[in-house]
Amino acid sequence: MSATPAVHGSLGRTPLRVGVSARHVHLCRDHVDALFGSGYSLHPKGELSQPGQYAAQECVVVAGPGGAFERVRVLGPVRSATQVEVSASDCRALGVPAVVRDSGDLAGTPGCVLIGPAGSVRLEQGLIVAARHIHMAPIDARLQGLVDRDLVAVMAGEGPRATLFANVLVRVSSDYRLELHLDVDEANAAAVSNGDTVWIVGGALSMPQERVGQVGSAGQEEPALRGQSPSVRRVLDLTSVPLVTEEHVIEAARQGLSVRVRAGALVTPLARDAARERRVELIPE
Numbered sequence: 001m002s003a004t005p006a007v008h009g010s011l012g013r014t015p016l017r018v019g020v021s022a023r024h025v026h027l028c029r030d031h032v033d034a035l036f037g038s039g040y041s042l043h044p045k046g047e048l049s050q051p052g053q054y055a056a057q058e059c060v061v062v063a064g065p066g067g068a069f070e071r072v073r074v075l076g077p078v079r080s081a082t083q084v085e086v087s088a089s090d091c092r093a094l095g096v097p098a099v100v101r102d103s104g105d106l107a108g109t110p111g112c113v114l115i116g117p118a119g120s121v122r123l124e125q126g127l128i129v130a131a132r133h134i135h136m137a138p139i140d141a142r143l144q145g146l147v148d149r150d151l152v153a154v155m156a157g158e159g160p161r162a163t164l165f166a167n168v169l170v171r172v173s174s175d176y177r178l179e180l181h182l183d184v185d186e187a188n189a190a191a192v193s194n195g196d197t198v199w200i201v202g203g204a205l206s207m208p209q210e211r212v213g214q215v216g217s218a219g220q221e222e223p224a225l226r227g228q229s230p231s232v233r234r235v236l237d238l239t240s241v242p243l244v245t246e247e248h249v250i251e252a253a254r255q256g257l258s259v260r261v262r263a264g265a266l267v268t269p270l271a272r273d274a275a276r277e278r279r280v281e282l283i284p285e
């Protein structure tokens, strides 16, 4: 196999910026009062990339049974529920389980203790490792053919640390600007930092549906899978479809998939042309 395989192959790509979230705390009104004093107002220190969100001047201590972090930034504005966002590495240091959740989905998550200048709060829940996600304005979603809560795959970084992030949650709102949010562990894994460009390269990924035992030489490798594990062939299963069209093939190419075709299915001439041009293998059932 080539020492420097093409990473992206023929996959379609949509660029977006990455924003790396350091550990931080969102506070509810009651907890602002408890930590900083009754009626206290947070002081904006700098705007964040998402409209209306800001880093506050205020910091708190986040403490768990195994350790604590001092000077953890509070983000504003005040929310309806307090939420502490840390990395999985941070959870080890704090001595709590790393529970990956979407923002706001806090039921059953670990708690911690927050300490501010005016007092402390014991949270019964609310400490999460935020699930990786993309903020997207409606216009961007429309252009990509995506809707709120879709899952996509994102290619990040380059060279030896290039990383494919599967199952990235898409959140669509007119309050959002197009940006991928990763935590520090994820950013370090791919050696990317704030403002770097990454690419949406396909839809949701699941475990491979089929494993091809031994793929011998590089010559037998699926062209669209160059740069991925050579022992795994990912397939778009169209065996429920009597007619395979050009659109099917283009979508498979976009996701870097081969196409499994039902026995006796009609494959249009345009679909065959697209498969040849985009090097998408059509696999008989």
Ligand SMILES: [Zn+2]
Pocket: 133, 135, 181
């Ligand atoms: Zn975010």
